[in-house]
Amino acid sequence: LSDTRELLRRGVEGFEPMPDAFERVLRRRDRKRRNQRITAGVVGIAVFVAAVWVVTTGGAFDRTQTPAAPGASPSPAPAGIDLQELERTVGDVTFSFSVPITGWEAFEGYWEPKDAISINKSIVGPQDAEAMFFWTSFPYDERTDPCARLLPSGTDLAAAVATAPGTELVEGPSDVTVGGYPANHVVLSVREDLGCDPGFFYTWDDPAGGALFPSTTVGDTIRVWIVHVDGTRLFLEAVTTEQADFDLEQEIEQIIRSIRFGDTPTTFPGAPQVDYVLDLNTGAMTPLPEAIIRSLGGSVLSGSYAVSPDDSMLAYVAPDDDGRLQVFVANLDGSGIRQVTYDPVEAISPAWSPDGMRIVHEGYSSGGARGLFVLDVATGEATKVIDVPKPGASPTFTPDGSSIVYTGGTNQQPELRIVPVKGGPSSLLVEPGGGIVDSGNGSISPDGSLVTYLGGGFPESGEVEHCGPCRFVANADGTGKRVIGGWMANPAGTWSPDGSRIVTGTGNPGGAIWVIDVATGEREQAARGRMAIWLDNHTLLVEV
Amino acid sequence: MRDVTLQVEGQTAARDFESFFRAEYRSLCQALLLLVGDAFEAEEIAQEAMTRVLERWDRVGAMDSPTGYAYRTALNLHRKRIRRLAIRARRRLAPVPVGDIGPEAGDRQDVRRAVASLPDGQRAALILVDWLDMDTEEAARALGIEPASVRVRLHRARSSLRDALEVTP
Numbered sequence: 055l056s057d058t059r060e061l062l063r064r065g066v067e068g069f070e071p072m073p074d075a076f077e078r079v080l081r082r083r084d085r086k087r088r089n090q091r092i093t094a095g096v097v098g099i100a101v102f103v104a105a106v107w108v109v110t111t112g113g114a115f116d117r118t119q120t121p122a123a124p125g126a127s128p129s130p131a132p133a134g135i136d137l138q139e140l141e142r143t144v145g146d147v148t149f150s151f152s153v154p155i156t157g158w159e160a161f162e163g164y165w166e167p168k169d170a171i172s173i174n175k176s177i178v179g180p181q182d183a184e185a186m187f188f189w190t191s192f193p194y195d196e197r198t199d200p201c202a203r204l205l206p207s208g209t210d211l212a213a214a215v216a217t218a219p220g221t222e223l224v225e226g227p228s229d230v231t232v233g234g235y236p237a238n239h240v241v242l243s244v245r246e247d248l249g250c251d252p253g254f255f256y257t258w259d260d261p262a263g264g265a266l267f268p269s270t271t272v273g274d275t276i277r278v279w280i281v282h283v284d285g286t287r288l289f290l291e292a293v294t295t296e297q298a299d300f301d302l303e304q305e306i307e308q309i310i311r312s313i314r315f316g317d318t319p320t321t322f323p324g325a326p327q328v329d330y331v332l333d334l335n336t337g338a339m340t341p342l343p344e345a346i347i348r349s350l351g352g353s354v355l356s357g358s359y360a361v362s363p364d365d366s367m368l369a370y371v372a373p374d375d376d377g378r379l380q381v382f383v384a385n386l387d388g389s390g391i392r393q394v395t396y397d398p399v400e401a402i403s404p405a406w407s408p409d410g411m412r413i414v415h416e417g418y419s420s421g422g423a424r425g426l427f428v429l430d431v432a433t434g435e436a437t438k439v440i441d442v443p444k445p446g447a448s449p450t451f452t453p454d455g456s457s458i459v460y461t462g463g464t465n466q467q468p469e470l471r472i473v474p475v476k477g478g479p480s481s482l483l484v485e486p487g488g489g490i491v492d493s494g495n496g497s498i499s500p501d502g503s504l505v506t507y508l509g510g511g512f513p514e515s516g517e518v519e520h521c522g523p524c525r526f527v528a529n530a531d532g533t534g535k536r537v538i539g540g541w542m543a544n545p546a547g548t549w550s551p552d553g554s555r556i557v558t559g560t561g562n563p564g565g566a567i568w569v570i571d572v573a574t575g576e577r578e579q580a581a582r583g584r585m586a587i588w589l590d591n592h593t594l595l596v597e598v
Numbered sequence: 599m600r601d602v603t604l605q606v607e608g609q610t611a612a613r614d615f616e617s618f619f620r621a622e623y624r625s626l627c628q629a630l631l632l633l634v635g636d637a638f639e640a641e642e643i644a645q646e647a648m649t650r651v652l653e654r655w656d657r658v659g660a661m662d663s664p665t666g667y668a669y670r671t672a673l674n675l676h677r678k679r680i681r682r683l684a685i686r687a688r689r690r691l692a693p694v695p696v697g698d699i700g701p702e703a704g705d706r707q708d709v710r711r712a713v714a715s716l717p718d719g720q721r722a723a724l725i726l727v728d729w730l731d732m733d734t735e736e737a738a739r740a741l742g743i744e745p746a747s748v749r750v751r752l753h754r755a756r757s758s759l760r761d762a763l764e765v766t767p
Contacts, residue, residue: 058728058756061763065709066628069637075645076619082649 152312343388360546468494547587
């Protein structure tokens, strides 16, 4: 044993863990918690996983190069498709792309920081992907994988296509541009079951090897782009199945057209890099007072603002001295900051009562059960209203202050529910129906007549073929629902005070902040950021 | 509203986890380095495993062996990753040509290559027992197999490793 141990010791000689590993773990935990919150209440609907394959063949990516046309500016989104801007770095290459937000989610594999990225969208769960994309440079070990025998050894796309087993050429190979860089493109159709899981169809002569790994089956369509970015080859593959009966092609094309290389700003030009107030009339952008920014503690989980009805105070989430998220309040000028919750685990998602005396938030009782609490701001006394087992309840008061609207149900099937402030049983606020199977992330308009929420499924109305999910506006009793556009929202500030507009975001930095006219459905991208709330009828508070 | 007792317990728990992390992280990374052969991947898995431990620290911290839980989590992550990606990510541990082995025995890359050339099960058993000093029962629990199977794998792994590196027992 000692001999073996000595041998093994030689194997780890010189290895030093990252000095900031502990901080990385804390950040990773925070990111996961945030993602859980963002996705809670949203049912996954159709899978569309996308991937770009990056193989570094030498030479650093030149970030200073100006890509040639076409693609000087991103293509506009097709009608009905809202976009979310994502940026990723693989190796030394940074690039951004826009993802249709309806039903898509970024997949944060733990291997992502090094080599691979995927995004996905599902109507039937992640095990039945309808399409795929990847970013990776993982090598492929031909020694152990039974599919290795299927791999061609082509050095270019044409050769790879010619030798790709079980596929038929549908389009190309052709020369195109992606993000202003030259690329080769081909479309293949899978004509026979490759007999392996996964059914690889292509690799190249890189010494490290490499293969795309979606499990292709008969009827799949495979779209391939190889982009030549200086010394780097980016390999993009999108696979769609026969079940992909809604217009995925349009979405795939949109993603490809949106790819840009180099760092992408996460805010509009000239916008502050900290949370700010945006005057929609004048375009003026004013950073929040420094005292408030400082109190956010730099945590990505901070924010989640709510403004008091008299427009004088903010409630928001920030870490306390022990790093636990708590609710704080402050005057809009940054004075009077004080912590108002002392939750044993965390207190999040604050929203003011219409009389400005109370704040509802998610939190934990001393016994550890998650629930919704109503806090008397003056006394600090908190009362638990109802248990909610999962995060993402995003509570708000009804306009009359008598009840709380929140997202209940399960992660798989969220439900917009309502419960009296004084306690008691909750009830379903929105009965989805009409092909929509769930509802959540909702709030009632200031006059109490309308409700907005996220819902997923296949609307029988035919407004869109598929919601994964869509944002709806309906009468307060759930009737008369219609797709309004936009995506996630902070229920504490979704509606403009006059009820004429709503604001939505994506929850991700750099995401599109949409202002949507409720009556007409017209919308405008007002900013980039994680989320925004209304301060008054022409002013937003933007979380970057 | 403020629950002083719980707050103090929470602070203690946070400090407990940090102490645990500082004590165990390096060893976990080293074991994973031997297992996956790539330092970056080893740290990726180690950090994800530690994140999961942190998320459950109120429960894991009270276990007899939080360390065992961390290693089991890391091993599961490693296995899951292989299943999910269905690839073998061994850029630096590609099959080693025979001629590369003998003259450079002792070099850490050769050791890593030799370890990597072992079948998955043998490699995991070797690392758990010979590197992490788990007994075979403990390793069996981590791997989800019988202790006898661990011993068989261990024997074969040691033999293969010595042969590969031309070490005389």
